[in-house]
Amino acid sequence: MKKYFSMFMVVIAFTIVIAGCSNKGASNEASEDGKTTLSLFLTMSNEGEKKAIESLVAKFEEENPDINIDLNLPGGDYEDMLRVKMAANDMPDLFDTHGWSQLRYGEYVADQKEMDWVQYLDPSLNEILKDDSGKVYAFPLNQAKDGITYNANVLEKYGIEVPTTLDEFMTALETVKEKSNGEVTPLWIPGGDKFTIAQIFDELATPLLITDEENSYGKELEDGSFDWSLYTPLAEALVEMQEKGLLNEDVLTAKLQQATELIAQDKIAFTFVAGSLGPDATELNPEVKIGTMPVPAIHEGDTQSWIGGERHTIAIWKDTKHPEEAKKFIEFMAKPENVTIIAEGTSAPDALTNVDAENYFSEYYKKYEAINVQPYFDRVYLPSGMWDVMATTGQELLAGTLTPEQVSKTMGEEYTRLRKQN
The missing domain is CATH 3.40.190.10 (Periplasmic binding protein-like II)
Structure with a gap:
């Protein structure tokens, strides 16, 4: 394009592109009000799950007024949407690997091994969320027993x-x-x-x-x-x-x-x-x-x-422009009280050893x-x-x-x- 347009037109085109990107829901730039916006895509689809994550996003934004979370819950369209984003190398800042943390999404995620929550990872998820080099691919919001x-x-x-x-x-x-x-x-x-x-x-x-x-x-x-x-x-x-x-x-x-x-x-x-x-x-x-x-x-x-195995997770896109803010959100989600809210809202076992959350189906998991x-x-x-x-x-x-x-x-x-x- 630069070969055919003047510098003036390039500037105009660049401005239009940036404006268009700001409406996509993915967020590599700060919003106009000075806040950082992080896009978050999750596979949660049931009402209880949605209520749980929406309440925690609101709580996080209240505690961190300089960060917005653009929450996306596309349900059955999730995989198709993420495939398009992978092909374009334009991933959400934070996203759910829904069982494919290494095999499908491995090359797109940042390593979380230095984060505090890792020391509490349930050992049963080690092979799923860690590789031989010690890389940690995603934070598990809960784990599945289907x-x-x-x-x-x-x-x-x-x-x-x-x-x-x-x-x-x-x-x-x-x-x-x-x-x-x-x-x-x-x-x-x-x-x-x-x-x-x-x-x-x-x-x-x-x-x-x-x-x-x-x-x-x-x-x-x-x-x-x-x-x-x-x-x-x-x-x-x-x-x-x-x-x-x-x-x-x-x-x-x-x-x-x-x-x-x-x-x-x-x-x-x-x-x-x-x-x-x-x-x-x-x-x-x-x-x-x-x-x-x-x-x-x-x-x-x-x-x-x-x-x-893993149920819902949060991975960080390796190319996000806001890695520190992304880690801050995961640190918030890893707090025991917030892990408990997700376990209760999704009726799935928690995935951290420092949490013993009860949920609707706990008696059956114990049985x-x-x-x-x-x-x-x-x-x-x-x-x-x-x-x-x-x-x-x-x-x-x-x-x-x-x-x-x-x-x-x-x-x-x-x-x-x-x-x-x-």
């Missing part, structure tokens, strides 16, 4: 024991349908937000393909030799549930935000929706009781698993404390990009445009293609 959420009142009403195997789970769903005369949805899936379908496949892939000694294919998945026909039983199980009327009829259009009201009205027995669903539903109906359980075992003789936490399947065994494939093939399966065998075939083809790109 399984299946259930309505304890519904199970008690119909005499259903909390299932421990997939067969028991199917029986429980059938019992709900029969005894409620169809008034209660046995397994509710908000498939209008397709990532929730990927969540189901991702959680159940671990007991199908990893945890049972005689059916463990981690090595094959890592070296690229995995036979994807072994994935088919997951799709078959979901189709069986749909054909038996065990899923909500609006499975392809139902939205995540509907979960709270429906489960509060005792219209849902089981769902893979997690986060703040329990306290959010109890706020609407104090009589409701929401529980959580580990993922059921699939193979005979195997045991249940929690699926987990199942002997159950091993397995890492998310896609984060360990699949190349970047496969989450979208799981989501899309799952939607097409439930729409009847793909058979279970075609789902596995597509998964295998995309797995091979994406491995070559990564």
Whole structure:
């Protein structure tokens, strides 16, 4: 551009660019009022989670009047937005690595190893958030123990024991349908937000393909030799549930935000929706009781698993123009009282050893404390990009445009293609 315009025009163009950047939400310059603005992108999507982080952002800004936090909670669009920003090397000052602190975002994050909070990091997260050189990739707001959420009142009403195997789970769903005369949805899936379908496949892939000694294919998945026909039983199980009327009829259009009201009205027995669903539903109906359980075992003789690792984190963009202000915000978030607020708001365990936060599901985490936490399947065994494939093939399966065998075939083809790109 400089070759063709006068210096005057360059100055004008530069002024326009700067003005445009100031409206993006990312903030590498001080705002007009002299304050520093930090952009913060997080994956939090449930109401309780949003309330918790919004309250802490407001508290931080009150205590630090020279810093603004531009909070962005794009929900299901988060990954697409961050991919665009990575491609442009124009990342938010602070952002959630949501399980991909090293594999996807590693080259974009600043090292936090010198920060005070690191000494209190839960050792179970060391391999996830630290590398062999000691680099610390992100601050964990909490950690994940994902399984299946259930309505304890519904199970008690119909005499259903909390299932421990997939067969028991199917029986429980059938019992709900029969005894409620169809008034209660046995397994509710908000498939209008397709990532929730990927969540189901991702959680159940671990007991199908990893945890049972005689059916463990981690090595094959890592070296690229995995036979994807072994994935088919997951799709078959979901189709069986749909054909038996065990899923909500609006499975392809139902939205995540509907979960709270429906489960509060005792219209849902089981769902893979997690986060703040329990306290959010109890706020609407104090009589409701929401529980959580580990993922059921699939193979005979195997045991249940929690699926987990990092849940929500805050990483610092390595090229932020405001590293000290960014660290100041993380130091604020790492205060025990603020870690507790996040744990309570997200209904997820805290990630620091100097905090012992109680949350809505604490009794269940204690009940199942002997159950091993397995890492998310896609984060360990699949190349970047496969989450979208799981989501899309799952939607097409439930729409009847793909058979279970075609789902596995597509998964295998995309797995091979994406491995070559990564």
